Amino acid sequence: MTEIRTRFAPSPTGYLHIGGARTALFNWLFSRHHKGKFILRIEDTDRERSTQEFTDAILNSMEWLNLDYDEGPFFQSERYDLYREAVKKLLDSGKAYRCRCTKDELDAMRAKALAEGKPPGYDRRCRDKELKESDGPFSVRFAAPVDGETVIEDMVKGTVVIQNQQIDDLIIMRSDGTPTYNFVVVVDDATMGINHVIRGEDHLAIRQSRYRYALLLVTLLLNSHMSRLSLVRTRQGSAKGTAQHRSKNTGTRDLLQKP
Numbered sequence: 094m095t096e097i098r099t100r101f102a103p104s105p106t107g108y109l110h111i112g113g114a115r116t117a118l119f120n121w122l123f124s125r126h127h128k129g130k131f132i133l134r135i136e137d138t139d140r141e142r143s144t145q146e147f148t149d150a151i152l153n154s155m156e157w158l159n160l161d162y163d164e165g166p167f168f169q170s171e172r173y174d175l176y177r178e179a180v181k182k183l184l185d186s187g188k189a190y191r192c193r194c195t196k197d198e199l200d201a202m203r204a205k206a207l208a209e210g211k212p213p214g215y216d217r218r219c220r221d222k223e224l225k226e227s228d229g230p231f232s233v234r235f236a237a238p239v240d241g242e243t244v245i246e247d248m249v250k251g252t253v254v255i256q257n258q259q260i261d262d263l264i265i266m267r268s269d270g271t272p273t274y275n276f277v278v279v280v281d282d283a284t285m286g287i288n289h290v291i292r293g294e295d296h297l298a299i300r301q302s303r304y305r306y307a308l309l310l311v312t313l314l315l316n317s318h319m320s321r322l323s324l325v326r327t328r329q330g331s332a333k334g335t336a337q338h339r340s341k342n343t344g345t346r347d348l349l350q351k352p
C-alpha cells in the first residue's frame with residue numbers, strides 16, 4: 094500500500110488559530126493512524142505579512158500540542174526556483190499561456206460580464222495569441238480545459254463533479270515574476286508526494302473559487318499520484334491564537350470536541 098502522506102501548511106501572517114490547530118491535528122492523526130508521514134510546510138510567500146515572530150509562534154504551538162512532524166518545516170520562500178520551473182514546464186507543454194491584459198482591460202471585462210449577468214471570469218482573449226517572452230511584460234495563466242468535467246473523489250463527501258466550463262483560466266504567475274499562492278500550493282503538494290489533503294469543507298465550495306482551482310490543479314497535475322482528497326469540518330473564525338488556550342490549560346484533546 095502507498096504510504097500515507099499528509100501536511101499542515103500554515104501561513105506565518107498571524108498566530109496559529111484554533112481552527113488551524115484542529116486541521117493540523119486531523120492530518121497528524123490520519124498519518125499516525127496509517128503509519129504514514131506528516132509534513133509541516135510554512136507558506137510564507139506573502140513577504141509583507143509573514144514574520145519570523147509568527148513562524149516561531151507556530152513552531153512553538155506545534156510543539157506544545159505534541160504534533161511532531163516527520164519532514165520539514167519547509168519554507169515556500171526557499172522554493173521559488175522550483176515554482177518557476179513548473180511554470181516553464183506548463184508553458185512549454187501548452188498547459189499555460191502568457192497574458193498581456195492590463196488591469197484596466199480586466200476591470201472592463203469584469204464589468205461587462207456582470208452587466209450581462211455572466212460570471213466575471215477571464216474571457217481567454219490571450220489564450221490563442223501564442224505570446225512570447227519578448228512581447229513584453231506578461232502574466233501566466235493556466236489553460237483550464239474548456240469541456241468535460243473534473244471529478245474529485247472525496248473520502249468524506251464522495252464523488253464531487255465540477256463542470257470544466259465553470260473553471261476560469263487563473264493566473265499562476267504575476268507579471269512581476271512571482272507565482273500565485275494557489276499554484277505554489279499545488280507544486281508543493283505534488284513534489285512532496287502529499288496524497289491526502291484534510292481541510293475545512295469550505296475549501297471545496299464552488300463559490301470559493303480559488304480553492305476550487307487549487308483542487309483542480311491538484312487533480313490535473315497529479316491524477317495518478319494523488320488518489321484522494323478529503324475534508325473535515327474545522328472551526329473557523331476564531332481570532333484566538335493557541336497561546337490563549339495554552340494559558341487556559343486547554344489540551345490537544347479539547348480540540349477534538351465539536352464546535
Ligand SMILES: [Zn+2]
Pocket residue numbers: 191192193194218219
Ligand atoms: Zn490576456
